[in-house]
Amino acid sequence: MSVALAGADLTLAYDGRTVVHDAGIELRAGTVVALVGPNGSGKSTLLRSLARLHKPHRGTVRLDADLDALALRPRDFARRVTLLTQSHPTPGGVLVRDVVAYGRHPYRGRFGAGDAEGPGIVARVMGLTGVAAMADRPVDELSGGELQRVWLATCLAQDTGVLLLDEPTTFLDLRYQVEILDIVRELADDHGVAVGVVLHDLDQAAAVADHVVLLHGGVVRATGRPADVLTAELLTEVYGLRIDVHVDDAGRVRTQPVGRHTHRPARPI
DSSP states (O other), rough: OOOOEEEEEEEEEETTTEEEEEEEEEEEEEEEEEEEOOOSSHHHHHHHHHSSSOSSSEEEEEETTEEEEEGHHHHHHTTTEEEEOSSOOOTTTTBHHHHHHHGGGGGGGGOOOOTTHHHHHHHHHHHHTGGGGTTTBBBBGSOOOHHHHHHHHHHTTTTOOOEEEEEETTOHHHHHHHHHHHHHHHHHHHHHEEEEEEOOOOOOHHHHOSSSEETTEEEEEEEEEEHHHOOOHHHHHHHHHOEEEEEEEOOOOOEEETTTTTTTOOOOO
């Protein structure tokens, strides 16, 4: 599978303080790469650098192996890469359908002209993310979980070959967490999209990802298949507490953080 987006030797800093050290990551067409690690490990910063929202102090970001992503015009880049961030300003009084249509901006000419495919794509992604029924509701009246799905629909409306997601299951109840991860998997499997996703839930990362990048202290500690990266030894070291890991009968990696009361006997009723 071809490399759709890659960062190499990326050193990233805030106010002169380095937070990511010489990191490398590759996103390939038709695959999902999950970035995991403790808070402050550099996951979101690394993802934002791939989206050109955090300029590297050192290193390169390339599209299709040889195209300098940092040199592309913003409109050209936005037709190839989109990012769902952790938070957005919520526009007051704007309808859901209009917010989702914002994702078509890179394809429009002056005064919104020239995007014949736009309405059909907007309708499709609204159905895909379960927000079609709320199309005529103002977004500032939505719950956090509903709003998160609207922003995902906006990203999907951008119709790019690379999709970057920063904690997309935040604010979602269990049903929609599962549905969002199913969408991510289908985008890779059925449409050849290269997906990079930051997740806190290790079991979700193991379930949805082809490859996992484990960060600790701004350093890529390990990268590879979920079963090779999400080991008890590595996770216990990185998270600073005991984490048991086993593979179930279906071959899925399961993790269990062990606290003082994890194995507390059940009290009689």
